[in-house]
Amino acid sequence: MxxxxxxxxxxxxxxxxxxxxxxxxxxxxxxxxxxxGALVGLVAWVAGPQAGAILSGMARGTTxxxxxxxxxxFLGMALGPVIAVRLLHGRRAGTLFGPVGRVVLDFVVAAVxxxxxxxxxxxxxxxxxxxxxxLPLDLWLRLLPLALLGVLIQTGAEELLFxxxxxxxxxxxxxxxxxxxxxxxxxxxxxxxxPAAGDAALLVVAAAALFGLIAADLVAATGSLGAAWGFHFxxxxxxxxxxxxxxxxxxxxxxxxxxEARDIxxxxxxxxxxxxxxxxxxxLVRLLLTR
Numbered sequence: 001m002x003x004x005x006x007x008x009x010x011x012x013x014x015x016x017x018x019x020x021x022x023x024x025x026x027x028x029x030x031x032x033x034x035x036x037g038a039l040v041g042l043v044a045w046v047a048g049p050q051a052g053a054i055l056s057g058m059a060r061g062t063t064x065x066x067x068x069x070x071x072x073x074f075l076g077m078a079l080g081p082v083i084a085v086r087l088l089h090g091r092r093a094g095t096l097f098g099p100v101g102r103v104v105l106d107f108v109v110a111a112v113x114x115x116x117x118x119x120x121x122x123x124x125x126x127x128x129x130x131x132x133x134x135l136p137l138d139l140w141l142r143l144l145p146l147a148l149l150g151v152l153i154q155t156g157a158e159e160l161l162f163x164x165x166x167x168x169x170x171x172x173x174x175x176x177x178x179x180x181x182x183x184x185x186x187x188x189x190x191x192x193x194x195p196a197a198g199d200a201a202l203l204v205v206a207a208a209a210l211f212g213l214i215a216a217d218l219v220a221a222t223g224s225l226g227a228a229w230g231f232h233f234x235x236x237x238x239x240x241x242x243x244x245x246x247x248x249x250x251x252x253x254x255x256x257x258x259x260e261a262r263d264i265x266x267x268x269x270x271x272x273x274x275x276x277x278x279x280x281x282x283x284l285v286r287l288l289l290t291r
Contacts, residue, residue: 001171004102004223011095012168020088021169027088028080028161035076043069057251064135064143067240067251071150078157081165089169096164098224106226107233110218110285114234117281121274122243131243131255140241140254147241147252155232162188162212163219163228181220185212196247198262207271211235214282221290231285235278 001009043058044051057066058073082093097103135143162184170180189209197204215228239245244253247261261267 001175002221002223005171005220006223008098008219008223009168009171011091012089012172014091015089016169016172018173021166021173024081024084024088024165024169027084028077028165031080031083032076035079036073039069039073039076061249061251063251064139065251067249068143068146068150070249071147071154071240074154074157076157078153078160081160084165096160096168096225098222098226102222102224103226103229106218106222106224106289107230109288110227110230111234113285113288114231114281115237117277117284118234118238118242121277122238125243125270125273129258132258134244134250134253134256137254140252143252144241148237150252151236151240152233155236156229158188159215159225159229159232163215164225167216167219181213181216185209185216188212194261196262199264200262200267203264203268203271204261207275210275211278214278218282218285218289221286227285227289231281 040055040058043054047054054063054065054069057063058069059066061067061070081096085091085093085096094100134140166184166187167180170184174180186209189205189207189212192208193201193205195201211232215232218227218231219225221227240249241252241254243255243257244250245257245261245267246259250256257270259267
């Protein structure tokens with residue numbers, strides 16, 4: 001382990017017992033479920049007769065409002081680790097992120113690299129496909145600030161839980177990477193399983209698990225959550241706000257793919273294309289931040 005990673009793990013060594021982590025995971029699940037339930041209840045109370053349509057859009061992210069609510073629901077996922085580390089491990093929420101200056105620098109560098117690589121990837125994609133229109137440009141621009149905030153919350157929440165809380169607490173108990181890098185990444189991938197994706201469902205799970213490994217490696221290499229968060233944020237900005245695959249979260253996208261997430265014949269080569277771009281971005285980010 002690098003000195004930077006050891007420093008990132010140091011706060012978690014004070015109370016490393018596995019029973020605390022198990023209770024923490026349960027607490028995270030309860031906080032997340034409670035927050036989502038409260039959000040759904042608030043929508044039902046405020047929207048009245050329109051609540052059913054709004055919540056349907058939220059469930060699949062098919063409308064602008066629904067997609068924004070879906071992204072906002074991840075705030076509950078972020079609250080879980082924040083509460084768990086305070087109550088069960090006696091440490092501040094800031095220790096999940098690492099040094100502030102390092103977090104900001106790593107976030108920016110990773111995000112810029114992924115934006116460049118994703119832009120090139122989309123340009124290559126357009127050599128083979130013609131995107132379908134999503135939101136009108138004027139509406140997309142008006143919603144963009146809220147949409148970016150939503151993606152920031154969604155990606156930050158997932159990083160806090162999987163590459164922050166779980167990674168730290170497992171790494172101080174087990175030296176082997178399979179415990180603190182592979183296991184959380186497999187869980188992360190499994191949670192992306194969507195039966196609606198049909199034959200492509202396992203491909204999506206595998207891609208998400210591989211992303212989890214990349215993000216965990218960036219945390220280990222840099223000693224902060226910044227690079228993983230910036231990488232995840234920029235990746236999801238393109239996947240949710242710029243060019244969304246039909247059947248995922250299309251409600252805020254400027255363009256849509258002409259194929260759906262369940263179309264394994266079209267999606268398979270595209271996932272491999274995206275993974276190649278992601279691997280190149282990962283190597284470049286790692287080079288820039290660890291040289």
